[in-house]
Amino acid sequence: MAKPKVFVSSTCYDLQQIRDSLCTFIKGFGFEPVLSENGDVFYHPDLHTHEACINEVSNCQMFLLLIGGRFGGKYVYDKSKSITNAEYDAAVKANIPVFTYIKRNVLDNHYIYQENKDKSFITEMTFPAIEQSKDALSIFNFINYVRKASVNNAYEPFELASDIENHLRKQWAAMFFDFLKNREISKQITHTSKSVDALVVTTDKLEELVKSLYKSVDKENAPANIDLIQTQSMAKSFFMDNVSTCYPGVVNAQTEEELEMLSKINPQNMKWHEYLSSITLLRPLDKNSTEKDSDFNNDAEVNYRIPIDLINDADDLDMHYTGLNIYPDNEYQKEKEYLYQHGVCNLNEEQRLKVLRSFSTMKLFWD
Incomplete structure (x- = not known):
């Protein structure tokens, strides 16, 4: 041994x-x-x-x-x-x-x-x-x-040697406890990982089952309906990841009329961050602007944040520093681009209105 x-x-x-x-x-x-x-x-x-x-x-x-x-x-x-x-x-x-x-x-x-x-x-x-x-x-x-x-x-x-021995007994006992505790945590992580894997498999099976049901009920319209569901799912994922994370990122509409105006904006000829800028308070920052500060990364291709002139309350001043840096080669942002192109850009005006309403500042219209 x-x-x-x-x-x-x-x-x-x-x-x-x-x-x-x-x-x-x-x-x-x-x-x-x-x-x-x-x-x-x-x-x-x-x-x-x-x-x-x-x-x-x-x-x-x-x-x-x-x-x-x-x-x-x-x-x-x-x-x-x-x-x-x-x-x-x-x-x-x-x-x-x-x-x-x-x-x-x-x-x-x-x-x-x-x-x-x-x-x-x-x-x-x-x-x-x-x-x-x-x-x-x-x-x-x-x-x-x-x-x-x-x-x-x-x-x-x-x-005396006994001073060292007494201290080592406590230290080595603590090391053994730490080993057992980490072993328990490791088992929990493994169990969670297996549960997630099983959930992914279940989700995939459920998706296939729903597709089969659609095809059996309405063979003619099933492919289009399935594509729409996938498109809406990707669009909502994009908005959940980018729009609802902070106040400046919430859809900037206080009334139904304003929301309808935003839904008319066609994202197909816009980059994802340009579209965000058009529907939220986030604005592109000029690299030569006097507003930039040491906490804001000026190495990004584009920087976005809420301009000072849109801040109405001194308590909201920290929002000025809530920004978005664009790195085109970043793998995480490539995923954003994919969800945007295959989700948001494929919605029609009516469908965009429904999604935008869910992420607007109008509490009365939330789904």
């Missing part, structure tokens, strides 16, 4: 007792500890031992980082780093969960360093928790490097 491998990274000389205790603790969890001093690292004959340790990190599923008062041996390929620093970088690169523990007295000294790091005497200060004063700044900078990471930057102080 496969076991999660846990890489333990730290200086060995000062933290050997902690490392030994953690090795036993990790085995007690049923995991496989990886410690260089126990022969758990494969020292490839063609690689330097430092590089062998770095390579072993990527074979593990978790990474324990212990920071004490020693800097440790310098990494052979980058003398500014210790071997522990390089192992940590490898874990981050491999996107392995990192659990960081800092010796409490070192962390206390780090607080003092943080308060005085910009002072001229910082290089002359002695930090009791650091074994060699010359390494103090390197150790403190490494702590900052770890805690300022964009993710996975939590850390805990420790004095």
Whole structure:
């Protein structure tokens, strides 16, 4: 049975007792500890031992980082780093969960360093928790490097191995809970996906059934009626997607007479966004207009938004920023174009009036 491998990274000389205790603790969890001093690292004959340790990190599923008062041996390929620093970088690169523990007295000294790091005497200060004063700044900078990471930057102080073990029990229990929760969500997503697939199949079957009924009842007019239903369906999909999303996009008609005037507009010689502009408050924006602002994308082929002079109330000022950008090569907008050409453009005036009424501001006329 496969076991999660846990890489333990730290200086060995000062933290050997902690490392030994953690090795036993990790085995007690049923995991496989990886410690260089126990022969758990494969020292490839063609690689330097430092590089062998770095390579072993990527074979593990978790990474324990212990920071004490020693800097440790310098990494052979980058003398500014210790071997522990390089192992940590490898874990981050491999996107392995990192659990960081800092010796409490070192962390206390780090607080003092943080308060005085910009002072001229910082290089002359002695930090009791650091074994060699010359390494103090390197150790403190490494702590900052770890805690300022964009993710996975939590850390805990420790004095005894039991401090680390107690914290790890909680963390690993939380990881297992997260695994179970995500597994449950994944099952729900799979179930939903299957339900949607089944619904699509059912819809297709229902559509075929309706077509068969039409053909059996009225063979002569069935094809035309079926085409009309499909055309109206695509037209309504276009309007639902583009017209009812915001107030400036609602059909701009307050009376039945105004609505009838809009229904007379023939969309066949217009682009879909031009047609929207003719029936709603959205208007094309001149690229040289002084109305454009930093939030509005001027890289689009055409920009649409509601002009300031159509805003009657100061509370509606935000509508000025409700706009529409046209990207002809965008796949989503190509779908809009398809629904427009095969739906809206194929409706006659009477049919357009019925659809427009459903999306107008006249509440009394809504279907």
